Every structure is written in C-alpha cells, then in structure tokens.
Amino acid sequence: MKFSISFFLFIATSVLFAQTNNYEISFENAVHHEAVVKGTFPDLKTDTVAFRMSRSSPGRYALHEFAKNVYSFKATNSKGKTLEVLRPDPYSWQVTGHDGTIKISYTLFANRGGGTYSQVDETHAHLNIPATFMYAPALSDRKIEVDFKVRKDLKWKVATQLPLASGTTYSAPNLYYFMDSPTEISNHSVREFEVEDNGKKQKIRFVLHHNGTDEELDAYFENVKKTVLAEKEVYGELPEFDYGTYTFLACYIPNASGDGMEHRNSTILTSTRSLANGGMEGNIGTVSHEFFHAWNVERIRPKSLEPFDFEKTNMSGALWFAEGFTSYYTNLILCRAGIISPEKYVDGISGTFNYVWNSPALQYFNPIEMSYQAPFVDAATSVDPVNRENTFISYYSYGSVLGLALDLSLREEKLNLDDFMKLVWKQYGKAEKPYVIENLQQVLAEYAGIDFASTFFNKYIYKSEMPDYSSLLNSVGVTLKQNSEQPYFGAAVSLDGDGHGEIQSNPKMESPAYISVLDKGDVITDINGNGFPDGQQFSAYIEKLKIGDTLKITFERFGVEKHTTLILKANPDYHLFLTEKDGKAPSKKQLHKRNNWLKTEY
Structure with missing residues (x-):
C-alpha cells in the first residue's frame, strides 16, 4: 500500500535534524x-507519551486489534527508573514522568504467518510491522532504526524493503514507511534480476523461504x-521503486497461512503449498496479483485510503x-506470459462469472457499495451469523468481471483496457495523485469518449446491470452458455455423522431450496421415502435428476421433524x-x- 505523498518525501531538513526512535x-x-x-x-518534549498497537494494517480494511498479543509491558527512563503507565483503552499505554527519554519493552506472541499478522517459531520470524511494533503517534515523523537480533544458530538472515543501516540494523524515514515494510527473517534463498526502464536499471528481488530445492x-x-x-507491458514502465529495488517476500512452508499482501516496494506471499x-x-x-x-x-x-489510519478501519x-x-x-x-494456456484462462473465468452474475446480492449493492463492505469481510471476524450468500459479492470478483467487460467493450471500439490503465497511471499513479471514482470516469471519457464512459459507469458502477457478455465474448471467439438441462437445488448439503444431509449454507434467494423454506442447519433425513442418498455427494445425486422433478423432503430443524416439497429448477x-x-x-x-x-499466437 501507499501512504500520503508527504510521508515519503525525503525532506533534507527532516533527515538532518529529526531525532531517531530505535527498536530492537x-x-x-x-x-x-x-x-x-x-x-x-x-528528546521527548511532553510529560506524557502515548504508545499504541495498531488496530489495522496496510492492505487490509478491517480491524485486527494487534494489542491482544502484547504482554509484559514495561517503561523506564534513561536511567532505568520504572515509569507510571496508564491504560485509557485496550490498545494504548500512556507513559508519564520520564526524564526526556522513554524506554519500553514488551513480549509479543505471534503465530500466524500471512500478510496481516506475524509468526515467530524456529523456522522463521515473519513480521508484519503493525502487528509487531508499538508506536508513538506523536512521534510519527521521526526516523526509525530497528535492529533485528537474528538467530545465528538457525542461520537466519533479514529480508525487507527497509534500507540497511549496518549489520542487522535497518532504517525507515518515518513511521509510515516503517509500518509498510514487512520483514522475513529466516534461512531463505534469494534470486534477482535487473530491469532497464527509461535508461534506468531497477532490481527485482525474489526471497523464498521454503523446504524445496534450488532447482x-x-x-x-x-x-x-x-x-x-x-x-510492465500493461503500463509501459515500472514504478520508480524507493531505493531502486522491489522485493517479493515468499514463504511456502507448512506452518504458513495462505495469503498475499501488497506494499509500496515489496509484497508478502505465503502458502502451505511447496x-x-x-x-x-x-x-x-x-505473485501476479x-x-x-x-x-x-x-x-x-x-x-x-489517504492517509492510511492505523487506529480505525x-x-x-x-x-x-x-x-x-x-x-x-x-x-x-x-x-x-505463457504460464497458463488460453483454454485454461478462459475456463477459469467461469467460477467468478457465476459467483457474480448469479448472486441475489446484485439487488442490494452496486460495486461501490460492495467495496464499502470490506471492513466486515476483509479477514474480519465476528461470531453472529450473516447472510452474505445473498447480500454480498466480493469486490475482487465483481471488479474482475467488470474489468473483463470494459476490456472487451473497449476492443469493440478498437481500444483496450491496457491503454486506459496507462492513462490512469500517467495522470494519477506516476504523479502519485490520489483519485476519486469520478476521476476514473473522466479518464475513461478522455480515452473512449463521454458517451462510452457515461454508459459504463451509469449502468455498471453506479448501478448493478449486467453487460452483454454473450456478444462481447463472442467477438474474441469465446462462447458463453448455460446448461438448460441441468437441475439445480440452491444450497450446499453435506453428510453428517448419521448418514443424513446437513444444509451448510444459506439457500440462495429464489432457489428451489429457498422457496421450499429449507434453511442453513436443517438436516435432511429422507427424500421421496428413500432416506438421504448416503454414499455419494449430494450434488452428484441432484445431477442425475431432471428439471421439474418433485422432491418430498423430510428434515429436522431444532430437533423437530418437518416436511416440505421442492421442485428442481x-x-x-x-x-x-x-x-x-x-x-x-x-x-x-x-x-x-x-x-x-x-x-498469444494461434
């Protein structure tokens, strides 16, 4: 992610005269x-200094409350005298009575290796900075240095987008750059290559912590x-990376959690797949995403998202x-890039396409409002049941199929999405000028015409209409087809321990399961007097039936036997x-x- 432009300007006066906060x-x-x-x-000027753990993280949109993994907090002055600590809220420590210097220490528990949290074990120290380091908001403009005390007995090395100061000490120009700089400490391997761009060479570095071979x-x-x-071909050039290097930080190990998280000059890539x-x-x-x-x-x-706020969603x-x-x-x-075939690429669109355009959620939210749901779904946690099967479409998926529609629509006009992205890059990205949605419409109007841009935004962004995909896909030799002979139930059902079928998801609105008043948690015990079809997947059982078939279903809800009739669509x-x-x-x-x-040539 990126924070506001002012945070990354290396202003000479601030570099020369700012105090440095040090971590170990x-x-x-x-x-x-x-x-x-x-x-x-x-060099503290106020009697009370507030220290905080972040509640959110670069690239994520929900709250994560990293303070929950902090304990044994202590604060002293420069001479080691214990200082008074107040707790005004769950994520702050207010320290008073110092002598111009405050030294803090605490223990962090960390055991989730992904893009949001940190993980420490004897394979690595995988650090997302907001999940790891306490900070003082009032001192956010100060330079930071951090000494990573590597485990030499485990052959650990440090990999990060932070510039090296000396030894195992790295620096950041301010808090915001520090927070945006994930760090992998392990016995990893490194590969790199240079890309020449506009007469300037930049380094792409791939760091991999894994249990595999060099080959x-x-x-x-x-x-x-x-x-x-x-x-790079899409935009015509690479971004200008700080310090001339972009770093992939990959952990493909059994104890990782599958994830990917972007940062300004690096990214976290984690997977349990070797x-x-x-x-x-x-x-x-x-890697591609x-x-x-x-x-x-x-x-x-x-x-x-400018500037990113560590204290709220x-x-x-x-x-x-x-x-x-x-x-x-x-x-x-x-x-x-020739990594997957055109056939595999096109086949792979189907799942996302169905998820979006067969969702009842289209009647509730347009893509903008789906985006507003991010604080509730982006690795957010809650214990109360929700109805997202019927009310939410991921902005990842929704935007993806709209990108497909816009690309193919532009190509009908002898234009393309690549050149539109280049123009957005030129006007907003390269200049690092934050945009609002209306700016995207303006750039599209400049590129493809006012009528084209108005139609696309008014129908598909401000509303939830479906583009004419059949015609658009046909223009590039891709067929879009529905199977009018395949029956449909409308809810996921799986076997329980008694040979019955439990409904695992909220039935989709207007589906046969929904109309027949079945609900999540219901246990199907009998269909047409033959018991539940044990020994096979329920979806395979449904596929053998015909559209219009009537199923007389006996089920249990809250321990009470009930009956309903379902007609397959x-x-x-x-x-x-x-x-x-x-x-x-x-x-x-x-x-x-x-x-x-x-x-691709054919």
Whole structure:
C-alpha cells in the first residue's frame, strides 16, 4: 500500500535534524512463538507519551486489534527508573514522568504467518510491522532504526524493503514507511534480476523461504520474471521503486497461512503449498496479483485510503477498481506470459462469472457499495451469523468481471483496457495523485469518449446491470452458455455423522431450496421415502435428476421433524470456453481480436 505523498518525501531538513526512535527485537523463545521488543524514544518534549498497537494494517480494511498479543509491558527512563503507565483503552499505554527519554519493552506472541499478522517459531520470524511494533503517534515523523537480533544458530538472515543501516540494523524515514515494510527473517534463498526502464536499471528481488530445492526455485523464478515483464507491458514502465529495488517476500512452508499482501516496494506471499506439491502452478497467481498492485493501489491510489489510519478501519468505494481490476489482470497476465494456456484462462473465468452474475446480492449493492463492505469481510471476524450468500459479492470478483467487460467493450471500439490503465497511471499513479471514482470516469471519457464512459459507469458502477457478455465474448471467439438441462437445488448439503444431509449454507434467494423454506442447519433425513442418498455427494445425486422433478423432503430443524416439497429448477450457471471446443471454428477476425487480447499466437 501507499501512504500520503508527504510521508515519503525525503525532506533534507527532516533527515538532518529529526531525532531517531530505535527498536530492537529478539527471538530467544521462538519455539513458543514469542518475540521481545524494546524501544527507545529520546528528546521527548511532553510529560506524557502515548504508545499504541495498531488496530489495522496496510492492505487490509478491517480491524485486527494487534494489542491482544502484547504482554509484559514495561517503561523506564534513561536511567532505568520504572515509569507510571496508564491504560485509557485496550490498545494504548500512556507513559508519564520520564526524564526526556522513554524506554519500553514488551513480549509479543505471534503465530500466524500471512500478510496481516506475524509468526515467530524456529523456522522463521515473519513480521508484519503493525502487528509487531508499538508506536508513538506523536512521534510519527521521526526516523526509525530497528535492529533485528537474528538467530545465528538457525542461520537466519533479514529480508525487507527497509534500507540497511549496518549489520542487522535497518532504517525507515518515518513511521509510515516503517509500518509498510514487512520483514522475513529466516534461512531463505534469494534470486534477482535487473530491469532497464527509461535508461534506468531497477532490481527485482525474489526471497523464498521454503523446504524445496534450488532447482525448483530457479524454475519458479523464471515464471516470476515472465510475470513481472508482462505486467510492465500493461503500463509501459515500472514504478520508480524507493531505493531502486522491489522485493517479493515468499514463504511456502507448512506452518504458513495462505495469503498475499501488497506494499509500496515489496509484497508478502505465503502458502502451505511447496513448489514440488502444487505450488509451482498454484502460487504464481498471487505473485501476479500482488505485483500488479505496485501500480494499481500503491501508486494509483484511492483518495479514500489517504492517509492510511492505523487506529480505525479504512473504507473505500473504489476497491472494485483497486482490487477487482487487479484481479482481472491476475490470470490474464499469466496467460500472456505463457504460464497458463488460453483454454485454461478462459475456463477459469467461469467460477467468478457465476459467483457474480448469479448472486441475489446484485439487488442490494452496486460495486461501490460492495467495496464499502470490506471492513466486515476483509479477514474480519465476528461470531453472529450473516447472510452474505445473498447480500454480498466480493469486490475482487465483481471488479474482475467488470474489468473483463470494459476490456472487451473497449476492443469493440478498437481500444483496450491496457491503454486506459496507462492513462490512469500517467495522470494519477506516476504523479502519485490520489483519485476519486469520478476521476476514473473522466479518464475513461478522455480515452473512449463521454458517451462510452457515461454508459459504463451509469449502468455498471453506479448501478448493478449486467453487460452483454454473450456478444462481447463472442467477438474474441469465446462462447458463453448455460446448461438448460441441468437441475439445480440452491444450497450446499453435506453428510453428517448419521448418514443424513446437513444444509451448510444459506439457500440462495429464489432457489428451489429457498422457496421450499429449507434453511442453513436443517438436516435432511429422507427424500421421496428413500432416506438421504448416503454414499455419494449430494450434488452428484441432484445431477442425475431432471428439471421439474418433485422432491418430498423430510428434515429436522431444532430437533423437530418437518416436511416440505421442492421442485428442481434449471441450473443458472454459465460456462465460458473457447468456441472451437464447441466444434465451431472461430473466424479470422475473432482469432485476431483474441490474439490482441491474450497476446498469444494461434
């Protein structure tokens, strides 16, 4: 992510005269997931200084309350005298009575290795900075230095976008840059290459903590390079990375949690899949998605996320573009780079397409309002049941299929989404000028005309209408088809321990299950007097039936036996596939347009 531009201007006076806050972090008790953090804050002008743990994290939009993993907090002055500490709220420590310097220390428990939290064990210290380091909001403009006390017995090394000061000490120009700089400390491997751009060379560094071989890393790194270069072609150039380097921080280990998280000059990539066990193909999509964010969201930045607030949720109505259009390019880039085939790419769109356009949620929220839901869904936690099957569509998915529609619509006008993204990059990203949604419409109007832009935004962004995908996809030799003979139930059902079927999801509105008043948690015990179809997947059982078939269902709800009648409807799902798979040869015009779209020869 990126914070407001002023935070990253290396103003000479501030560098020369600002005080430096110092941290030290050590990992002697890594086996029990503990780190000890110490901080020194000199030249303090006020009697009381508030220290906080962040409640949110760069790239995330929900609250995470990192203070819950902090204990053994102590504060002293420069001579070691214990200072008074007050707790005005769950995430703050107010320290008073110092002598101009405050030294703090605390223990952090950390055991989730992903993009949001930190993980400390004897394989690595995987640090998301807001989840790890306490900070003083009043001192946010100060330079920071942090000494990572590596475990030499475990052959640990430090990898981060932070510039090296000396030894294992790294620096940041201010708090905001520090918070945006994840760090991987482990016995990792490194591969790198240089990209020359406008006469200037920049380094792309890939750090991998894994249990595999160098040969596997070398093969994977070739796909990383292809992905980076294919994305550079979309925008025409790389961003200008601070310190001339972009760093992928990848952990493909059994104790990681699958995730990806973008930052200004680096990204976290985590997966339990090793390269030898599916990761060579399964993990590269996250590489594609997160690196695309180096332009779209880090520098092409919604004004609604400027500056990022560590003390509350960060809400934006532009996530359909920032995250969704990035998702559109994720697999498109892999196809263009030759990592996946055109057939696999097109087939892969079907699931996302169905999730969006068969969702009842379209009647409730447009893409902007879906984006507003991020604080409730972006790794957020709650214990009360929700109805998201019927009321929410991920802005990742919604924006992705809208990106597809916009790209193919532009291509009908002999234009394309790549050049639109270049123009947005030129006007807002490269200049690091935060945008509002109206700015995106203005750029589209400049590129494709006022009528084109007004139609797209008024129908599909400010409203929830569905573009004419059948015509658009046909223009590039892709068929969109529904199976009018496949029956549809409308809820997920799985076997329980008694050979019955429990409904696992809220039935979709207007589906057969919904109309027949079945609900999540109901246990189906009998269908048409034959018991529940034990020994096979329920979806396979339904597929053998016919549209219009009547199912007399006996079920239990709250321990009470009930009965209902359900009539199967046609499955509303779509399938996308290359036209030639249907036995029809695409025209030369269709193949030419497909080639321009996928950048692939046929």
